[in-house]
Amino acid sequence: APTSVHWHGALLPSGMDGVGGLNQKVIRPGETFKYEWTLHQHGTLMYHSHHDEMTQMAMGLVGMFVVHPRNPRAIPKVDRDFALLLHEWLIRPGTERPDPNAMEGFNVLTINAKAFPGTSPLVVKRGDRVRIRLGNLSAMDHHPFHIHGHYFKIAETDGGRIPEAAQWPETTVLVQVGSTKVIEFIADNPGDWACHCHMTHHVMNQMGHGIPNLVGMDTAGFDPRVQKLLPDYMTMGHRGMDDHGEHVEMGHMAVPKNSIPMVGSYGPHDYITMGGMFTILKVRERLESYDKDPGWYENPPGTQTTQATPEELRRDGISA
Known part of the structure; x- marks a missing residue:
């Protein structure tokens, strides 16, 4: 298919801006x-x-590039x-590729x-x-990006570097469609810290949009009947999305071809009911290499939440 490349945010001659038909001839196959x-x-x-954007951006023809200052002292050095x-993306369960015509119902973030x-x-x-x-090149959705365990400062926007005196501390930054935000912080809190979009449906994969859930109800026998028509479907039962993830992980429920579980995987303590636009900031006292995953963090004694004992509940006047 014909295409062109737009350099989003770059200050450049009009003839290099990459809007097919307006700034240049489109680039045809070959x-x-x-x-x-x-x-x-x-x-x-x-x-x-920037040619047939709806289709080509929805298929993944997007990226980022970073321009470093000629003077390295122009911005603070980071480690x-x-x-x-x-x-x-909208990738219907069992299909081979994203649906470029989607305007809503995006199910893989x-x-x-x-x-x-x-x-x-x-x-x-x-x-x-x-x-x-x-950077956010989603089709329709803004993303409030949140980091646990740290404050950060919003240091840059599309318009350039924010003077240090004007930077402000946050734990969540809204990254609008078509925009970039740069955040900076000192990683001074060891542990495994969630980093994710705070739109709750953006940390799940291939949601069954438009299908009623039955949270809190007895769904015994319901799923097998529905799965004859929708092989990937599972109701949100007594434990909500927790049921879905564990059933997939344990092999009790098949995931259709080219699909992924709605929510994540087992963590060090239990099942992590997060998926999609979610990752982990791993802060360690010592590291063999930045390129190697250090594994799960072991919380020091006395810093791990545990189940309250009956004696502790009685002490605090809570009925068990």
Whole structure:
């Protein structure tokens, strides 16, 4: 199919801007076009098809690119620098590819084209200065990106670097469609910390949109009848989405071809009922390598929540 490439956020000559038909001839199959311009800015930029956008961006013709300043002292030095592209897809269970005509009902939400538990953890050492570049090229949805266990400062937007005196602390930053945000913080709190979009349906995969749930009801015998028509379907029973994930993980429920469980996988303590636009910030005192997953964090004695004993409940005047 014909295409073109738009350099989203870049200041460049009109003839290099990449809008098919407006700034250039479209690039037809078998052709190679070149884009050349002098970079007069630094920051976090994106690129995407600008010909038949609805189809081509929905199929994944998107990306990020980072322009570093010529003077390295122009921005603070960091120890870890991550780029996370947020995207959404409608992939109907059992199908081979995304539906490019979708305007709603997006059911796979990704970070760098991966949905949890397939996302890569963000591995850092305690005391590291961390920069996370967030870009959103989703079709329709904004993403409030939230990090547990740390405050961060919003350091850059599409318009460039925010003066340090004007930066403000947050735990959640809204990344609108077509925009970038850059956050920075000191990783001073060891542990495994969730990083995710705070739209609750964006941390689930391939939701059964439009199908009623039966949370809190006895659904015995209901699922087998529905699954004759919808092989991937499972009601939200007494424990909500928790049931679905564990049944898939234990092999009690088949997942259709080219599909993934609605929610994540087992963690160190129990099942993690998160999927989609979710990853883990892993802060460690010591690391063999930034490129190696250090595994699950072991909480020091006295810092792990545990079940309250009957004696503790009575002491606090709580009826068991």
